Amino acid sequence: MLWLVMLSILKLPKICQGSALKCPAGDIFPLPQDWYQPGDLLIGGVSSQLIYVSIEALFKEKPSLKLLGVPDMVPKFYQHVLALAFAVYEINQDLQILPNITLGFHICDSYYEAVMTYRSTLDLLFKSSRFFPNYNCDKQRNLIAVIGGLGAATSSHMASLLGFYKIPQMIYGSFDLQELNTTQYSSFYSMVPKESYQNIGIIRLFQYFGWNWVGIFATDNNSGEHFLQSLEPLLSESGICSAFIKRLPYIARLDDTFLDVNEIYSYLMSDINTFILYGESLTIAALRVILTVGGLENENFVFKKVWILTAQLEFVLTGLSRGWDLQIFHGAVTFAIHSKDIPNFGEFLKRTNPHWNKRDKFIQVFWEQAFDCFFPESWEQTEMGQCTGNENLEDIFKPLFEMSMTGHSYSVYNAVHSVAHALHAMYSSQFNYKRGKYTSRTNKKGDAVKLQNLQAWQLHPFLQSISFNNSAGEQVSFEHRMETGGKFDIINLETLPNNSFQRRRVGKVDPSAPQDEQFTLDENMLVWHPGFKQVPPLSLCNEHCRPGCRKKKKEGQPFCCYECILCPDGEISNSTDMDDCFRCPEYHYPSNDRDTCIPKNISFLSYKDPLGIGLSAVTVSFVLITALVLQIFIKHKDTPIVKANNRNLTYILLISLLLCFLSPFLFLGQPEEVSCLLRQTTFAILFSVAVSCVLAKTMIVSLAFLATKPGSRMNKWAGRRLPYSIAVTCCLIQASICIAWLATSPPFPDLDMHSGNKEIILQCNEGSVTMFYCVLSYMGFLALASFTVAFLVRKLPDSFNEAKFITFSMLAFCSVWIAFVPTYLSATGKAMVAVEIFSILTSGASLLGCIFFPKCYIILLRPDLNNRKQLKEHVLFKSQLL
Incomplete structure (x- = not known):
């Protein structure tokens, strides 16, 4: 480009002194649209307003305005121009800031073209209609700062020129400053919060609604690339996936050709509910073209999506696209630069009309395209009505123009006031910043330095440290030298049937707030597209995996x-x-x-448990029956049937059975240390006493018969002490085993976590399992010995054949305890305790029933058989049979 070649030879400007140095001639066509207002100090502005549909250049004539063609305008962006003009007007009216100094401004248009952006910037640097690079001729305006631009490309083009002169450049567009070469150009300041704050807000929004499947549309330029590079890692870290990433053609001109409309349209028609849209100011209008070309004008089709719009986007239409339907964006959520209503700005807009300021060359095109009319002096029109100039701005629907201050306009307003407050600080201090210190700068007469003579680069130290409250009461200051602090507003767009829309401020992203308040959202205020059956809508690759x-x-x-x-x-x-x-x-x-x-429930066999109640009832019944039998035997102690086979052993046997029937109460209830120590040992010793007595009674029968034979040597063994010796010896052995058990590894209360899935079994851990089975084995040995002896003497002449009854009782006893072992090993929890109690009761009942019930029958029901004569005859008869 010609302008890029010129930039390579630019140096600091030389000042023409009189006629000693002749300035070269350099006529060029004036810009079609600008707004110049003179002042002691001048603030420049480069706005993005008009788009010219290019006419093919045939290079057969000199460059002229004809090459620009017919203009189209973004009427909403005219508010950026008015915000700058209003801020300057407000400062000039304020006697508290820059007294005796009048600010002026010169606002040009970028035309969304690099060439025209360079042209506008050069015009700000030099004279309006004539400029000479590297020279400063005649009486020039004192340009102290430039506000612009809206897009990254425009700002970069401006910075490449303004950076040479170190003129402060106040950027009001929302994009990542890394796109600009911060090492080469260090004279710009961003009036909007960091884009990284917006990206964090997008992530928090997705997390709030549980969305993890989103499509991303981004412009195919440096801005879009920076956005994707910063957002994609955040998405991955937060468990959010991008279903696709589609780069939209960079829309600098509305007559650009969309080469991949079908591909973009296919993404839009996918089953993805949420789209992120990142782009330039005209991306919304360009996307609407794609949707129209794709065939969304079908009345029967409902296009329902959740659009997440970034701050650089504006919900705009150009003048030529004013009739487009924007219902497809109903319910969109946009991150907007924070703004606040400025006092008197609305009244300033209402006073705006084509007749109020002849220096404003933007307003005529704005008026024609905003109100769809024409001025007679512009060009012939037959389809539109004639503009009167008295139309009301409040009648324009919002996609074309808004009466409330937008975020970008708010940034422009703050930029002007930042420059003014920096100038005022410089004026008030009357110091010059030099070598890191403030030193007084006066002339020989002692007069203070005049601001009219300052150089723009001298303003940087004051801008970097500026901090003030604007007229809306909000603080403005620069963080990290180049960017202002601030926040993003979360806006919900509700489109209306008349193709206008309503903004709902539903939340904010404020990095300066406390941690739990940096992202806030009022879900109740949100309006969603009516086509969604579920609100808020889901945006997932698949349904959530439910718990379980x-x-x-x-x-x-x-x-x-x-x-x-x-x-x-x-x-x-x-x-x-x-x-x-x-x-x-x-x-x-x-x-x-x-x-x-x-x-888990704590499980043990308690007295209140149905099983515990049943076992307790049976236990009490057997205890009472045993006590009754004992009472019967004591009452009839002198009868032959009671005296037979050692009456005292009979009493000991009944008492041990009585205690055996009481021992189940040690197994019922919550296991404790004492009960765990006593339950197995008590039961074992008591049953050993009972079985030992049975064994002794059996031995008496056998020895008594053998002793009666002539010449038998068994007489010396038959006596009163033998049965007691057998019973005591057998019991002492079992007692010794139990004492050894308690001394080495005693039982203790324990929790079984794994046997039951839904319960914790509170049980007695037997300590040494070996000792437990030694006790059972010894008891089994006694029972087996008793059974064997009783079986051998079952046909011997005995009083009422007691040996036969003992045989049956021992057979039942052994059967119970043989069955007990596998059943006990396979049971857990309550069942294990119940099995042991059942075995105790059953084995005890077998002894009680088989041995004593026949005798009780004779004592109570057949007393005629309970006499010595019957006993002798019975024994004699049995002896003869043998």
Whole structure:
């Protein structure tokens, strides 16, 4: 480009002194649109207003305005111009700031073209209609700062010129400053918050609604690339996937050709509910063209999507596209530069009309395109009505112009006041910043330095440290030298049937707020597209995995796309979309749906338990029956049937059985240290006493018969002490085993966490399992010995054949305890305790029933048989048979 070649030879300007140095001639056509207002100090502005549909250049004539063609305008951006003019007007009217100094301004247009942006910037640097690079001729305006531009490309083009002269450049567009070469050009200041804050806000918005499947449209330029590079890592870190990333053609001119309309349209028609749209100011209008070309004008089609719009986008239409329907953007959520209503700005807009300021060369085109009319002096029109100049700005629907201050206009307003307050600080201090210190700068007469003579580069130290409250009461200051602090507003757009819209401020992103208030959103204020059946709508690759399931990645798909599989047995997941299931804590168990952990119940065989009540009743019954039998035997102690086979052993046997029937109460109730120590040893010793007595009674029968034979040597063994010796010896052996058990590894209360899935079994741990089975084995040995002896003497002449009854009792006793071992080993918890109690009661009942019930029958019902004569005859008869 010609202008880029010129830039390579530019140096600091030389001042023409009189006629000693002749300035070269350099006529060029004046810009069609600008706004110049003189003043002691001048603020420049480069706005983005008009778009010219190019006419092909044939290079057969000199450059002229004809090459620019017919203009189209973005009427809403005219507010940026008015915001600058209003801020200057407000400062000039304020006697508290820059007294005796009048600010002026010169606002040019970038025309969305690099060439015209360079042209406008050069015009700000030099004279309006004539400029000479590297020279400063005649009486020039004192340009102290330039405000612009709206887009990154425009700002970069401006910076390449303004950076040579170190003129402060106040950028009011929302884009990443990394796009500008900060090392080469260090004279610009951003009037909007960092774009990174907006990206964090987008992530927080997705997390708020649980969206993890979004499509991204970004312009195919440096801005779009920077946006994607900063946003994509945040998406991944937050568990959000981009379903696609489509780069839209950079829209600098509305007559550009869209080469991939079909591809873009296919993305728009996908089943993805949420789209992020990042682009330049005209991207909305350009996207609407794509949708129109794609065929969305079908009345029967409902296009329902959630649009997430970034701050650089504006919900705008150009003058030529004023009739387009914007209902497809109903419910869009946009991140906007924070703004606040400025006092008197609305009245300033209402006074604006084509007749109020003849220096404003933007307003005529604005008026014609905003009100769809024409001025007679512009060009012939037959389809539009004639403009009167008295039309009301409040009648324009919002896609074309807004009466409330937009975020970009608010940034322009703050930029002007930042420059003014920096100048005022410089004026008030009357100091010059030199070598890191402030030193007084006066002339020989002692007069203070006049601001009219300052150089623009001298303003930088004051701009960097400026901090003030604007007329809306909000603080404006620069952070990290180049960017202002601030926040983003979250706006919900509600489109209206008349093709206008209503903004709803539903939240904010404020990095300076406390941690829990940096992102706020009022969901109740949000308006969604009426086509959504569920609000807020879902935006997922697949449905959430409910609690009780876990995610399983789909091969070849992004991590947001997965299958849901049920948690394995014994594991749960207690929230949606969990990657893995986990086991419950030791004292809990999984619910049936495998989505929560339920505290386990403490389980033991209590007296209140139905099983415990039943066993207690049976135990008490046997205790009473045994006591009754004992009472019968004591009452009839002198009868032959009671005296037979050692009456005292009979009493000991009944008392031991009575205590055996009482021992189950040690097994019922919550296991404690004392009960655990006593239950097995008490039961073992008592049953050993009972079985030992039975063995002694059996031995008496056998020895008594053998002793009666002539010449038998068994006489010396038959006597009163033998049965007691047998019973005592057998009991002492069992007692010794129990003492050794308690001394080495005694039983203790214990918790069984694993036997029951839904309960914690409170039980007695036997300590040494070996000792426990030694006790049982010894008791079994006694029972087997008694059974063997009784079986051998079952046909011997005995009083009422007691040996035969003992045989049956021992057979039942041994059967019970043989069955007990496998049953006990296979049971857990309450069942294990119940099995042992049942075995105690059954084996005790077999002894009581088989041995004593026949005798009770004779004592109570057949007393005629209970005499010595019958006893002798019975024994004699049995002896003869043998």
